[in-house]
Amino acid sequence: MTTHRPAPAHIPADWPVDEPAARAVQDELRARTVLDETGPAPGTGHVTGVDVAYDDERDIVAAAVVVLDAATLDVVEEATAVGRVAFPYVPGLLAFREIPAVLAALGQLAADPGLVVCDGYGIAHPRGFGLASHLGVLTGLPTIGVAKNPFTFTYEAPGAPRGSAASLLDGAREVGRALRTRDDVKPVFVSVGHRVSLDNACAHTLRLTPRYRLPESTRRADALCRAALREATASAPPPPGT
DNA sequence: GCGACAG
DNA sequence: ATCTTGTCGC
Numbered sequence: 001m002t003t004h005r006p007a008p009a010h011i012p013a014d015w016p017v018d019e020p021a022a023r024a025v026q027d028e029l030r031a032r033t034v035l036d037e038t039g040p041a042p043g044t045g046h047v048t049g050v051d052v053a054y055d056d057e058r059d060i061v062a063a064a065v066v067v068l069d070a071a072t073l074d075v076v077e078e079a080t081a082v083g084r085v086a087f088p089y090v091p092g093l094l095a096f097r098e099i100p101a102v103l104a105a106l107g108q109l110a111a112d113p114g115l116v117v118c119d120g121y122g123i124a125h126p127r128g129f130g131l132a133s134h135l136g137v138l139t140g141l142p143t144i145g146v147a148k149n150p151f152t153f154t155y156e157a158p159g160a161p162r163g164s165a166a167s168l169l170d171g172a173r174e175v176g177r178a179l180r181t182r183d184d185v186k187p188v189f190v191s192v193g194h195r196v197s198l199d200n201a202c203a204h205t206l207r208l209t210p211r212y213r214l215p216e217s218t219r220r221a222d223a224l225c226r227a228a229l230r231e232a233t234a235s236a237p238p239p240p241g242t
Numbered sequence: 243g244c245g246a247c248a249g
Numbered sequence: 250a251t252c253t254t255g256t257c258g259c
Contacts, residue, residue, distance in 0.1 A: 149247090
């Protein structure tokens with residue numbers, strides 16, 4: 001297993017600077033989302049977790065990607081990237097906040113990422129183009145989104161046993177699934193990102209949750225990006241007003 | 243117009 | 250996301 005030094009995450013010169021511009025980018029890229037592929041078979045190849053942590057006071061963002069062996073869930077490779085926050089948090093525009101740092105971290109990898117698991121949504125999104133779909137279109141990689149909250153969507157409670165699922169609904173349209181990954185514990189919300197079917201996305205999510213509610217991939221990436229943020233924060237100028 | 247809203 | 254102590258449970 002190899003780890004890298006944090007890579008510098010640069011904000012592209014043409015990155016949208018306001019909300020209307022960002023929405024226009026989503027409306028433009030949405031057409032490139034591929035939804036007619038099944039995606040990699042669960043338990044084969046690699047599965048990569050992605051997560052990002054912030055210090056908005058110091059304007060620092062840290063992203064982490066962790067490549068796991070899909071069969072054993074052992075860590076194959078890790079990478080991080082640190083940079084300036086690229087966009088404020090706006091519901092529906094999360095991708096513009098996270099993607100530059102995530103791309104920088106992904107670019108450090110020697111291993112094939114395989115299936116990329118994002119913390120958030122794919123096509124379950126106000127304009128049908130959430131973080132997971134956006135990252136998938138930009139990289140060409142198969143992606144799914146596993147979120148902790150239902151966002152603006154509705155769902156009927158899935159059965160109590162792990163593995164139970166219910167449709168995540170945007171009105172009457174199924175945009176994802178509320179999937180129970182642990183007995184009697186709040187479900188996670190799975191949606192397709194790019195080049196993966198919903199059934200397969202749920203199957204992968206279950207394989208990634210043998211012990212905890214959240215996928216092992218995102219748990220690993222979460223711990224790593226927080227550690228990277230702590231380091232970056234430690235050797236940074238104090239927040240304004242201090 | 244008001245409230246809700248992935249992370 | 251982040252701010253934060255103790256506490257219930259396996």
